[in-house]
Amino acid sequence: xxxxxxDVVYVQKGDLASLFHQENFTLPDSVMKLLFKxxxxxxxxxxxxxxxxKFEDYYEVEYFKSLDWLIDYNEYKGYTKEELEIIGNNLLTxxxxxxxxxxxMSLSEKKKHKDLLEKCANLDNxxxxxxxxxxxxxxxxxxxxxxGIEDIEITKPSxxxxxxxxxxxxxxxxxxx
Numbered sequence: 001x002x003x004x005x006x007d008v009v010y011v012q013k014g015d016l017a018s019l020f021h022q023e024n025f026t027l028p029d030s031v032m033k034l035l036f037k038x039x040x041x042x043x044x045x046x047x048x049x050x051x052x053x054k055f056e057d058y059y060e061v062e063y064f065k066s067l068d069w070l071i072d073y074n075e076y077k078g079y080t081k082e083e084l085e086i087i088g089n090n091l092l093t094x095x096x097x098x099x100x101x102x103x104x105m106s107l108s109e110k111k112k113h114k115d116l117l118e119k120c121a122n123l124d125n126x127x128x129x130x131x132x133x134x135x136x137x138x139x140x141x142x143x144x145x146x147x148g149i150e151d152i153e154i155t156k157p158s159x160x161x162x163x164x165x166x167x168x169x170x171x172x173x174x175x176x177x
Contacts, residue, residue: 001017001025001071001072001073001081001130001132001133002015002063002064002067002070002071002072002073003052003072003073003074003145003146003149004064004065004072004074005074005149007056007058007061008054008055008056008061009054009055009060009064009065010052010053010054010055010146011052011053011055011060011070012049012050012051012052012132012143013042013044013048013050013051013052013053014044014049014050014128014132015033015125015129016031016042016044016053017042017044017049018125018128021067023116027063028059028060028063030059030060031055031059031060031063034053034055034060035053041048041064047155050132051143051144052142052144052145052146054146058096068122068126069122069123069125069126069129070125070126070129071126071129071165072143073133073145073149073155075106076130076133077133077147077150077152077154081134081138081155084130084134084137085134087130088127088130088131089131089132089154090173091127091132092127094123095120095123095124095127097115098119098120098144099120100124101116102116102120136152136154137154137155138155139154139155149154
């Protein structure tokens with residue numbers, strides 16, 4: 001997930017890590033220098049994946065703004081849980097359709113349409129990003145927002161949701177639970 005402000009973009013560490021694993025993305029040099037500052041390794045695990053890294057350089061901000069698969073907190077924060085579920089299901093349907101089309105192609109066709117693999121990966125990343133917001137909005141996970149960023153209303157889980165029933169069902173649909 002990212003948070004786009006006027007001259008600043010904040011990006012969660014987990015999403016930055018996913019960029020390292022996608023061969024079609026090349027992070028700007030200034031981003032690499034910031035992440036590996038003073039020769040320190042850029043390390044992401046379950047404890048820090050939701051932490052935000054601040055980017056202020058014009059080119060960094062523009063780069064992260066251009067990544068449409070990385071949802072912007074400010075654009076999605078007003079959606080209800082149910083709306084997020086619908087968006088997630090639509091993304092999943094689209095990803096399944098692309099995967100089905102690709103899998104039905106001959107080997108020579110697959111070579112011509114490698115872009116479908118990238119589109120599927122981007123949809124998977126968008127679903128992951130949406131999932132993070134959904135879990136935050138439902139109070140299942142918590143992370144600290146950068147200073148000055150407006151928090152959203154957390155929907156307290158009902159008694160049946162406390163067992164994560166609805167949340168687990170949603171995540172299973174998205175093959176993330």
